[in-house]
Amino acid sequence: MAATRSRTVTRARNEPPPAHRVRVAIIGAGFGGLGMAMRLKQAGIDDFVVLERAAEVGGTWQVNTYPGAQCDIPSILYSFSFAPNPKWTRLYPLQPEIHEYLRDCAENFGLGPHLRLGHEVLDASWDERAGHWTIVTGHGTWQAQILVGAMGPFSEPATADLPGLDSFQGKVFHTAAWNHEHDMSGGRVAVIGTGASAVQIIPRLQPRVGALTVFQRTPTWILPHPDRSMTGRSRRMLERFPAVQRMARTGIDLFHESLVPGFVYRPGLLTWMDLLGRAHLRRQVRDRELRAKLTPAYKFGCKRPTFSSTYYPALAAANTEVVTSGIREVRPDGIVTADGVTHEVDTIVMGTGFRTTDNPAFGRLRGRGGRPLSEVWDGDASAYLGTTINGFPNLFFLLGPNSVVYTSQVVTIEAQVTYVLSCLRAMDRRSLTSIEVRGDVQRKFVEAVDRGLRGSVWNSGGCDSYYLNDAGRNHVFFPGFNRRFRARTRNVDLSEYHTTGQGKAMRHNGSGSTERSS
Template sequence: MSTAATVTQVETVVVGAGFAGLGTAIRLLRSGRTDFVVLERGDGVGGTWRDNHYPGVGCDVPSHLYSYSFRPRAEWSAVFAPGEEIREYLTEAVEDEGLAPYLRLGTEVLSMRWVADAQRWSVETTTGAYSCRTVVVCAGRLSEPRVPAAPGLESFDGPVFHSARWDHSVETAGKRVGIVGSGASAVQILPQVARDADSVVLFQRSAPYVVPRENRQYTPAERRGLSRVPGAVERLRSRMFWDMEQGLAARRAVPGFVDSLRATALGHLAQQVPDESLRAVLTPDYEIGCKRVLLSDDYYPAVASSTVTVVPAALREVHGSTVVAEDGSEHELDVLVLATGFESTRPPWAERVVGRDGGTLAGHWDAGMSAYASTSVHGFPNLFVINGPQASLGHNSAVFMIETQIEHVLGALEHVRSSGVLEVSRTAEEEYSTWLDEAGEGTVWRTGGCTSWYRDDRNGRLTLLWPDFAFTFRERFGTFDPAGYAGAGSVLG
């Protein structure tokens, strides 16, 4: 533990240097606040886009919408940017905005503890200690890889690694490669690996819905126009945003909308996979939108190639180089890739946060995550969580939600400056959670017949999703209202 003499005093500690953390830092700095630090355990910025550098990594939200509205970029190379370009965008933001002096890279947070007498947070890290009035946690939902509990996995005879920890020293060309999982990462990885691998075995626990990606490069003329014409980028962003907002109708199972989306996905499958038996294996047994709808033009052709074998079962166990699936089939492999997602509903960092009554945030969330305005938690004064519980979207850009939360938090920080302590009431948090549960009724996330990372398996609640339009979240919480911290009624109406 650090001694009092080595404790750095700051107004605000921001945890994480991904989209949320850097966005918060930029807005703090632009508003004239300089008494803050950004703590990042990695050796660079970018969060998800730093950690995920597997072959084919890219975004499934259009580039112009998956970027800060206060840092528009006219020079995106394509409609859907590759992962490295997104990371470069964030790195450029650090340089252009002068954030480097506020970053503490290679600094892992060990504990965050509320000190009631001082009315401040004590933050212990691997590189020193901090005392601050407010903490903004921007650790994200996709930062802790989930590894399947398959007996023998740790003793696999060849290289084994998670997709978010890709080992580029491992050669997959000419090898027998296993890919565990069939979500967003697997759909991007498989076509790349299948190009030159000897064989690929895909362990598919459940088939995803896949719709055409239809990506393309922006022409030089388009990029020039976006750069030179006043308001061009903003108009493009707006059009993309409202186009994506319409996707909520399908998630609410509105007839016509959900039917159209389902027909698009199944038509894409039928067009690209002529073999009926394989097509049956690749056909989901739940309603579209219940899980994340994936975008790809090359996944199905790769799966249908002679190189790939689809095993419609999860991983069961490993014996040396023999990988056994839940259906009993055995497969000899040289390399094993775990595209198995993240600990999204049980964030490990919550175990390191100790609140007013001495309990951890993980304990508070033992029955499922919750937070008033998707941002503040009862019992944890002056602590704000961005991109955490009930802040995800199943149909639009996460960056829009992050920016909305940042605006809410900036207002809250101003309130803290004058009042000292800000804590949401238990009633407000519980009423907000009840409202969210009611808002999620009838959606495909609750009634579509699937399990997904959107829902907590402990209670079945949509503890990650905001089950409404993105614009309504901004209308309700984009401006901080201190009255909302006394009761939810004045905000939710």
């Protein structure tokens, strides 16, 4: 009898602990996750948790600590409208200041009890019978009625798959995993890629290293950097008169809106920016051969343009070489290009961007029938308003496909968070347990987006970019003004959704069609 009791106790002790239950689970503690959490608190909703794999909040701005990391949107707009910061020290903030702002937001809004840092999500599955999401982390399991995916498009670094890279005897790291302990002073450093991160890093590396080799596949459009200090009188003005900051935010927002016709409808309107970029290049690079290498052969705006007043001088420096021949292989002592030249280096920095179309997190989200999002999307991400996805009830994406408007991504996040809150209020009013966007509604949205982007500079500007997937579809931008996107996400229209719960609602019957439930 005692032995039986002992075995029973042993089995009980070996059972996994019960799942934690919350109404809302948020994956990620960057701008998206924190913004969602802050607005939930403002709405009086405290039954939520934020699951973050890192040891700190901050998302992109916690991870990207490379030298010179800086936002390319003015700080007044690259912040929450409901949490203004009058203490920015620069017009375009550097990484430490943005990270500090996000930490302050978490503290000021009392998010500490809701944060679960070091909790990487290993699996998140929709339980059809129970009507909730089951989220498995390295530190326990959660059950949530609502799941918000705020992983962000720049959360998984993309590294170049170069033959022989494993044989390299020096240091190799990505810009998003900067090795601060590695001293490159006087060394021979290679930077692969010339995108936004590389444009910021190269001017910081060039004066320190002995030789800098920049491997460029496609040149980037560079404009003079308008950054300036916001200390002294300008900062005191923002601190004393909050309305001034609101007006400045509106003005910057309207300037970005004024560029939309050129980016989306008539790329010819961007000619003045093309001329400005060419003049900037001519002024800073005297060598004609180098200037030819650095002159883009595609229209301004097709790839992400950026600001810098120090990038071109760094490339023109005596210790820098710009290589445009493709990389053939990596050897223990350097990089061999397609022209047969070996470039001896002892450090390789990957400025090769992020996995925007094949983020591993997509394989961990399993919707109706257990299908992972990576399988549903299969390299062609789509969603309704960049936020909800057919086959994934009660899942809301922030900065999802075709949600980005040509302004601060924080503007997009705030619009989507407003939409999520609208959905939650509608669910409460109707006593609904789940909502899922209809397949035909999502398809019509995607078709309209594709039509709207057909003549945009991103689609027709003559370049390849991360905006386009392997099939050439633009899966990033919303084709229009941010005011239009905000208007469409202000309130949910439940007629566009399958719903389950009390009252008259539409419920899946398991065959792909729907039936009435009461």
